[in-house]
Amino acid sequence: xxxxxxxxxxxxxxxxxxxxxxxxxxxxxxxxxxxxxxxxxxxxxxxxxxxxxxxxxxxxxxxxxxxxxxxxxxxxxxxxxxxxxxxxxxxxxxxxxxxxxxxxxxxxxxxxxxxxxxxxxxxxxxxxxxxxxxxxxxxxxxxxxxxxxxxxxxxxxxxxxxxxxxxxxxxxxxxxxxxxxxxxxxxxxxxxxxxxxxxxxxxxxxxxxxxxxxxxxxxxxxxxxxxxxxxxxxxxxxxxxxxxxxxxxxxxxxxxxxxxxxxxxxxxxxxxxxxxxxxxxxxxxxxxxxxxxxxxxxxxxxxxxxxxxxxxxxxxxxxxxxxxxxxxxxxxxxxxxxxxxxxxxxxxxxxxxxxxxxxxxxxxxxxxxxxxxxxxxxxxxxxxxxxxxxxxxxxxxxxxxxxxxxxxxxxxxxxxxxxxxxxxxxxxxxxxxxxxxxxxxxxxxxxxxxxxxxxxxxxxxxxxxxxxxxxxxxxxxxxxxxxxxxxxxxxxxxxxxxxxxxxxxxxxxxxxxxxxxxxxxxxxxxxxxxxxxxxxxxxxxxxxxxxxxxxxxxxxxxxxxxxxxxxxxxxxxxxxxx
Numbered sequence: 312x313x314x315x316x317x318x319x320x321x322x323x324x325x326x327x328x329x330x331x332x333x334x335x336x337x338x339x340x341x342x343x344x345x346x347x348x349x350x351x352x353x354x355x356x357x358x359x360x361x362x363x364x365x366x367x368x369x370x371x372x373x374x375x376x377x378x379x380x381x382x383x384x385x386x387x388x389x390x391x392x393x394x395x396x397x398x399x400x401x402x403x404x405x406x407x408x409x410x411x412x413x414x415x416x417x418x419x420x421x422x423x424x425x426x427x428x429x430x431x432x433x434x435x436x437x438x439x440x441x442x443x444x445x446x447x448x449x450x451x452x453x454x455x456x457x458x459x460x461x462x463x464x465x466x467x468x469x470x471x472x473x474x475x476x477x478x479x480x481x482x483x484x485x486x487x488x489x490x491x492x493x494x495x496x497x498x499x500x501x502x503x504x505x506x507x508x509x510x511x512x513x514x515x516x517x518x519x520x521x522x523x524x525x526x527x528x529x530x531x532x533x534x535x536x537x538x539x540x541x542x543x544x545x546x547x548x549x550x551x552x553x554x555x556x557x558x559x560x561x562x563x564x565x566x567x568x569x570x571x572x573x574x575x576x577x578x579x580x581x582x583x584x585x586x587x588x589x590x591x592x593x594x595x596x597x598x599x600x601x602x603x604x605x606x607x608x609x610x611x612x613x614x615x616x617x618x619x620x621x622x623x624x625x626x627x628x629x630x631x632x633x634x635x636x637x638x639x640x641x642x643x644x645x646x647x648x649x650x651x652x653x654x655x656x657x658x659x660x661x662x663x664x665x666x667x668x669x670x671x672x673x674x675x676x677x678x679x680x681x682x683x684x685x686x687x688x689x690x691x692x693x694x695x696x697x698x699x700x701x702x703x704x705x706x707x708x709x710x711x712x713x714x715x716x717x718x719x720x721x722x723x724x725x726x727x728x729x730x731x732x733x734x735x736x737x738x739x740x741x742x743x744x745x746x747x748x749x750x751x752x753x754x755x756x757x758x759x760x761x762x763x764x765x766x767x768x769x770x771x772x773x774x775x776x777x778x779x780x781x782x783x784x785x786x787x788x789x790x791x792x793x794x795x796x797x798x799x800x801x802x803x804x805x806x807x808x809x810x811x812x813x814x815x816x817x818x819x820x821x822x823x824x825x826x827x828x829x830x831x832x833x834x835x836x837x838x839x840x841x842x843x844x845x846x847x848x849x850x851x852x853x854x855x856x857x858x859x860x861x862x863x864x865x866x867x868x869x870x871x872x873x874x875x876x877x878x879x880x881x882x883x884x885x886x887x888x889x
Contacts, residue, residue, distance in 0.1 A: 320446065322622075324402065329395040329446070333388055337450050340384035341458040344596050347377035352588035359584065388447040396442035403621055404435040410625050413717075418627070430624075434617035441614025451600040459597045463590055467582065470569045470590045474597050477565035481558060481601060562598040569594045640720045642805040642836060644674040646709055653704030655690055664690040665859045668704070672852075675805075677832050679847045679867075680840040681880060682856035688840035691856065692810045695838055697722050726804045730811040731788070732795035736780035739768060742794055746802030758801035763827050764793045789820040796824075799831055807831065809839045844884055853877060 320326050354370035408431060411419065419427055456478070464471040570591055576582040640646075653668040665687045672678060680688050693699040697717035706713045708721065716722075726746065735742055740755050747754070755775065759765050767790055771777035779786055779794075786794070792812060799807065812828075813821040821843070829849050839846060847853055847867045855863035855870070855877045862876050870877035 320442075323399050323442070325395060325398070329391060330450070332391055333447055333450050334454065336384050336388050336391075337447070337454045338458075340381055340388075340451070341455045343377045343381040343384060344455065345459065345462050345593070347374060347381060348589050348592040348596065350374040350377060352585055352592055355588055356585035385447075389443075392446045393443050395446070396439040399442055400435045400439035403438060404431055406625055407431055407435070407621055410627065414624075414627060427624075430617065430620055434621060437614040437617040438621065439614070441618060445604075445614075448600065448604045452604045455600045456597050459593050463593055463597070466586050467573075467590050469572060469576075470594070473568050473572065474565060474594065477561060477568075477598075478601070481561050481598075558602050562595075562602055565598065566594045640708060640724055642724050646836075647671065647673045647707070648836075649707040651705050651707070653694060653701045653706075655694060655699060655701045663859050665694070665701070668861055670854065670861065670864065672836065675834050675836055677835075677837040677849060677851045678839065679850035679853040680838060680856065681842065681844060681847065681853060681877065683880070684842065685858075686856040687859040688842075688856060689810050690859075692808050692838060692840045696725055696727055696808050724804055725806045725808055726799040726802050727808045728792070728795045728799060728810070728812045730814050732791055732798075734780045734786070734791055734794060736778070736782055738773075738776045738778055739764075739771070739794070740775045742779065743797045743801055745798045746804065750801055754801060755797075758797040761800040761827075761830070762793045762797035764790070764797050767793070787820075788815050789824060792816070792824055793827070796827060796831060805835055807835045807837045809837070809841070811841055813843060814841070844881055855880075 320330075350370050350373040354367055354374060357367045357370070358364070411427060411431075460471055460474060463474065573582060573587040573591060577584065577587055649671040651669055653665060654663060655665045656663050668691065680691060682688055690699065694701055695716060697715060700715040700717055706716055708716075713721075735745075739759075740752070743755050743758055744750050752775070756765075759768055759775065767786070768775055768777075771784070777784055795812075813824060816824070825846075832849065837850075839850065850867065853863070853865060853867055853870055854861055855875075857876055863870055863873065865873065865877075867877075871881065
């Protein structure tokens with residue numbers, strides 16, 4: 312128990328004053344418990360001996376005062392620990408979200424969106440429950456039984472020995488069952504995250520599964536994952552029920568042993584009734600805090616696992632930029648960006664996604680990034696956006712040297728349009744204001760017209776205030792991209808990153824978007840990663856990647872004349888069309 316406190320609780324901000332207050336309250340509560348038992352036993356003893364109620368009513372009042380004091384102390388403990396737990400929950404959630412933003416989209420993609428969302432929402436709440444329950448119960452188990460035992464010792468030594476001998480047995484069972492429950496809970500926690508990720512992936516790919524006729528077989532997979540979670544949950548509950556039974560059995564056995572001993576000695580005349588009564592009343596109170604810790608231990612296992620998972624993420628190293636941008640960047644026609652020997656490996660398989668990438672761009676160039684699937688296009692876009700920190704290499708922005716582009720000054724210059732832009736469950740206007748939250752309605756409507764989204768808006772009952780996104784009005788993939796374009800028009804940032812923005816669209820929708828998108832390229836530095844090569848006609852320069860290495864750089868015309876890797880890519884697409 313002390314180890315638990317040292318390893319988990321003492322790491323939280325503000326926990327020491329909270330523990331000091333709760334310890335003080337618990338000591339008062341323990342004294343109230345003893346006085347409550349003492350005055351009740353004395354009251355009953357005097358009534359049993361024939362004294363009138365009028366002569367003993369003061370003892371009843373004292374008993375009620377002790378009882379109310381005990382209740383108030385318990386309520387105060389709950390209030391204080393809840394406030395601490397709630398404050399910790401809010402703080403931990405903020406730290407977790409900040410760390411996830413610092414780690415970037417690559418970390419989110421690697422560990423699963425559903426898992427991290429569940430951890431930030433449910434995990435933080437479970438951690439609060441863990442703190443709210445474990446602090447007062449654990450302190451009570453450490454303070455109340457020793458105080459009660461000392462008092463009982465001075466009243467009846469034999470009863471105190473019986474109580475003392477039972478505690479190691481109960482603690483041993485708690486440890487054994489706790490270890491078993493921990494293993495079960497780890498399995499349940501893993502199954503829960505697997506189920507969460509599987510559910511999210513299933514929702515995202517539902518249309519594709521239906522189209523391919525795989526929905527039935529995928530349903531069997533969902534059933535299998537759900538059944539695994541059900542089994543792990545039942546297994547964990549079985550351990551929890553067994554633990555509760557063991558605690559109740561041994562505490563009842565101990566209290567019964569004390570009661571039998573007291574009864575025999577009362578019959579033999581070796582013990583006074585008032586002492587027997589006070590010991591008998593205090594015996595259950597001795598075990599109650601220990602039982603509550605055992606019962607709540609299983610109730611807080613989810614919170615413990617969530618706390619460990621959050622702490623693991625908070626402990627993840629974030630690559631720090633040893634250099635810093637001395638002035639805010641204002642990208643212009645004379646600005647330059649140079650990459651020198653930039654390399655990056657995927658952690659999960661050790662393969663190099665990019666190897667010694669060196670290139671230089673200047674001003675408002677439109678740069679296409681092409682290559683076969685797995686060539687490293689998306690990885691390069693993520694590095695240029697500061698979403699990934701390379702394993703090695705450096706960057707020069709104008710005259711400033713950086714270890715990565717994960718700096719606020721650089722990222723404030725960027726508009727990022729991925730394959731599937733995220734649509735928030737808010738109004739169209741709020742979604743468009745993503746980069747400019749304080750933009751006026753007039754500016755938002757101008758962006759809507761620039762992105763040719765106005766025809767869709769006119770079909771909405773609530774116009775630009777129509778709720779879209781998950782749980783609201785659904786829009787198509789092409790319409791989602793127009794919302795992303797409207798964001799870009801409204802933000803009007805000088806650097807534009809596009810990562811396969813039309814890969815999931817049909818050709819007709821893509822060509823409808825093309826004219827609108829190309830107007831966005833004017834007076835901007837554009838990096839356009841795609842495998843659809845008809846976009847390269849609008850590019851000033853093309854970078855061709857193969858196995859994470861730049862194999863060709865040049866204008867579209869130059870690369871076609873060179874008859875190299877780009878020429879082969881064009882031929883392969885033409886053959887596919889034919």
